[in-house]
Amino acid sequence: SAVISQKPSRDICQRGTSLTIQCQVDSQVTMMFWYRQQPGQSLTLIATANQGSEATYESGFVIDKFPISRPNLTFSTLTVSNMSPEDSSIYLCSVADGTWVQETQYFGPGTRLLVL
Amino acid sequence: GNSVTQMEGPVTLSEEAFLTINCTYTATGYPSLFWYVQYPGEGLQLLLKATKADDKGSNKGFEATYRKETTSFHLEKGSVQVSDSAVYFCALRGAGGFKTIFGAGTRLFVKA
DSSP, X not given: OOOEEEEOSEEEEOTTOOEEEEEEESSOOSEEEEEEEOTTSOEEEEEEEOTTSXXXXXXXXXXXXXXXXXXXXXXXXXXXXXXXXXXXXXXXXXEEOSSTTTSOOEEOOOEEEEEO | XXXXXXXXXXXXXXXXXXXEEOEEEEOSSOOEEEEEEEOTTSOEEEEEEEOSTTOEEXXXXXXXXXXXXXXXXXXXXXXXXXXXXXXXEEEEEOTTOOOEEEOOOEEEEEEO
16 A cells, blocks of 8 residues: 655645645555545546656646646645635545556545635 | 436434445446545545446445446445544546546444
């Protein structure tokens, strides 16, 4: 299994500012993902973080708002840019490895973001 | 497209009661199906999974059977405990795909 840590665990930010969330995995993994979980709602995939190339974004999410880096197989960052109160959510890093269909997907503890 | 529908919560039960949380899905082909649990203040944890029709996933007393004919993956537990209080998410990963689709989540409260 993979152990995932995220920093910060929570933050309170002012609108118009940006926050970078870090995701560190204890082993090399093929796939890394970023999800958003808005209050009382389910998880929505933001993007797949690709090592050495641009992330692949889901419909409704754009690079200018959520820039992502993945410099190696164990680390990724998600930036929430020009924040508004609507960005208040839990942001979760997730990883998977091996044969995708069969492999388990692991989730980090999440970063709880409140935008005032 | 693929989708997951699960019963709305919250579900409130007394300790030792029987639990069922319904989950149905829409997908082409043969997806993999999952139940995840999120305890208060924590991240998601995989509870159980099934990757083909008629497979039964089980863990910690919870069970779910992959029913292709009814496109369902209902979660059951024979005797719940207070420590089972959490939010439960049904999820689907399409065959050959990279995207996991989550249901809305069902909050379970278990009273002593």
